[in-house]
Amino acid sequence: MKRIYYLVFISLGLLIGACQEVEKDIAIDINATRLHIEDRLFIDHHGRQVLLNGVNLVNKKPEEGYIGPEGVEEFRSFRKWGFNVIRLGVIWDGLEPEPGVYNEEYLKKIDEQVKWAEDNNLFVFLDMHQDLFSVKFSDGAPEWATLDEGEEHITGAVWSDSYLISSAVQKSWDNFWANKPVSDGMGVQDHYADAVQHLAKRYADNPTVIGFDIMNEPFAGTDAKMFMPVLFSAYAKVVSEKTNEEVSAMDVAKMWENTGNRYEALQLVNDKESFAKVMDAVYELNSVFEKGVLQSFYQKVADAVREVSQDKMLFFNHSYFCNSGVYTALKPFKLSNGEVDRNVVYAAHGYDLLVDTDNLSDSSDDRLELIFERINESGQRMNVPVLIGEWGALGHETPGRTELAHRNLSLFEKYLFNNTYWAYHKGTEQYSYFKYGVIRPFPSEIAGTLLSYKYNIKANSFSCKWQEKAEVKAPTRIYIPVFENVSTNSVKILPESDAYKFVKNDEGKGGYLVIQPQGQEQVREVKFTILPNCEATMD
Incomplete structure (x- = not known):
């Protein structure tokens, strides 16, 4: 028809x-066209508002040197498809393979991608990317910076479950937040701040690179073990009230062990009111992490960048648990004179809890509305621009994914969000959701x-x-x-x-x-x- x-x-x-x-x-x-921020908006040198719309380009494979097969032709296509920004991944393991030693060959390849972006009128912000903290478990920190103390690594039904069940992943995060010394006697977190500063020095005068995404989806470490029992208890209470049948936290935990049962469980919290009760249950626990070690870490990296660049934007992500609807408790960073640094961007991520499962297309509209509504409120509270740094993760050609893209994007229109879709890889353009959804x-x-x-x-x-x-x-x-x-x-x-x-x-x-x-x-x-x-x- x-x-x-x-x-x-x-x-x-x-x-x-x-x-x-x-x-x-x-x-x-x-x-x-160097961008700057005014009144929570990105403004170009003409005084126009710029709505940033683009994609993530992140390679997590050490065997490929953390640089994908995408070349100049893909960057030309990005321009052709209307994109104006790239969230370009930088892997710490590729950047600093040994303590204090930076990989110039890796940086030259990033330089090349930045030049392709410049040639095609694309802005770039560099994303210090990690998943499960380290290259030992997925991607991110080099092995020398992975202080897991020999703890066991455990995997789950979904790759990200390891955040919650792997003591090796959690211990690595604990030691990072504690700034435990590595082999050269310097704190592991201090090394990270220096690595970001190294990037800031390199691109200080490059207008194509508008800023740095300080850390992808930071995680609380061992303290997160307290989160899931609280979430499961809150879920059990909501379901018991709705069904008039007694459901225990243990029942919920068992359902969560495989993705099929997880999908069934989530059908009972499809409405905003019920889902909000579950997410709100862990706000206090999460806020202790965000207001404490995470805020302190962000300030440390911000200070390091501001030593070499005042005008680069600092993009910051909330904690892992905020991806799915928990309010963030973060605040903007401060300058050395005590004033609030207004050159910062809330680079929130938003995913329904069905992400990375076969049932993703059945994501709840109410849950998505709650996630992005709260992100919008948090951006207003902090008085900073909002860019949805990751959304979608729509995968391959699967029924319902194009419609899901439209459902996400309708919320971005509602809140006037800037965004970078997760994620482009060579060949993504063949999928319907990308051709008829992301490109719009x-x-x-x-x-x-x-x-x-x-x-x-x-x-x-x-x-x-x-x-x-x-x-x-x-x-x-x-x-x-x-x-x-x-x-x-x-x-x-x-x-x-x-x-x-x-x-x-x-x-x-x-x-x-x-x-x-x-x-x-x-x-x-x-x-x-x-x-x-x-x-x-x-x-």
């Missing part, structure tokens, strides 16, 4: 080019302040509203994946204006709807009809 609709759309002569000239894209000099129309630069936007797939419509600023002379740009899917007869701009054009990318089938500002303070709006991307999205 969609294909028939698409052919009818063409036959009606409503295509781009029928009444508007399609121009070739004009390259932007990224060296002149959105306002890339706004000649003022973005007020709202909505890509309504069911209604085949796009709308965007912004407060235009009189002093901003550069245009608003709306990314459109496929020009052929837009009805030019449907384009309506308020206040009315014919000062707009469709500017084609160097490659690909889409580009930008470019709307010239009118030089006065006013609310502006654009609406147009747009078909789903259909078969035309990818070359």
Whole structure:
């Protein structure tokens, strides 16, 4: 049916080019577009708000030197697909293979990726990535920095379960938070701070690298053993109240041991009220970790970076447990003079508890709403920009994943979140959720302040509203994946204006709807009809 609709759309002569000239894209000099933060927004040198929209690019394989097969062609595609930022992974094991010794060959390969990003008008923030703390268990810290004291490593039904059941992983985290000395007598955490500072020095004058994501999903260590019994008890109480049947924490723990039973368990906390009660049960425990050793660690790394760079943004992630709806208790960092460092970004991650399972497509809308609602509230409390550093993890071609992408993105539209999708690997572009979900129309630069936007797939419509600023002379740009899917007869701009054009990318089938500002303070709006991307999205 969609294909028939698409052919009818063409036959009606409503295509781009029928009444508007399609121009070739004009390259932007990224060296002149250093971003800064004003009032929780990313602002370019023209004074426009920039909505960051991109992907993660992280290689976790030591046998590949932590650099993937993605090359310059992929970076060209990122631009073609409308992305303007990359969360680029840096693995500590690759960066500092021996205490105090930095791997110049690895850094040169990162330099190369940064240059590809610059050539394609993509900003980069470098992500100090880890999973299960160490290369011994997954990726992250080198073995010399993994102080597990010979504890046993245990795996579970899902890879991330090891955070909760592996004493080796937990002990490594404990010793990291305690800054226990490594073989050279220097604290392991101090080594980490120096490693981030080394990156900051290297890219201090590179405008493509806008900042550093200090640590991916920090974890509490052995203290986390207290979290799960509290969560299971809270869950048991909620379910007992809803079903009038006695359910114990032990019953829940047994259900959690395999992903099929886990899915069944989560069906009973699909509503926001029930799920909130479960997540809120561990807030106090988690806040002790976040307000204590995590906040102190973040401040230490921030101090190290600020010694060599004042203008680089510091992206910070909440703790592991906040990924699924626990409020964060973190605060922004402070400068050496005691003032709050406003050049920081809350780079939250948001995943339903079904992530990494076969049932991911059945993620609860209410649970997702709670997760991102709380992230939004936390960003407001801290008075910092919010960028969803990871979301999705949609995997392979699986039914329901495209719809799940749209469900996530509708919440990002609601809260005007910046985002980087987890994750791109060579070949991800073949999957429907990526072609018809992650790649989507959105306002890339706004000649003022973005007020709202909505890509309504069911209604085949796009709308965007912004407060235009009189002093901003550069245009608003709306990314459109496929020009052929837009009805030019449907384009309506308020206040009315014919000062707009469709500017084609160097490659690909889409580009930008470019709307010239009118030089006065006013609310502006654009609406147009747009078909789903259909078969035309990818070359």
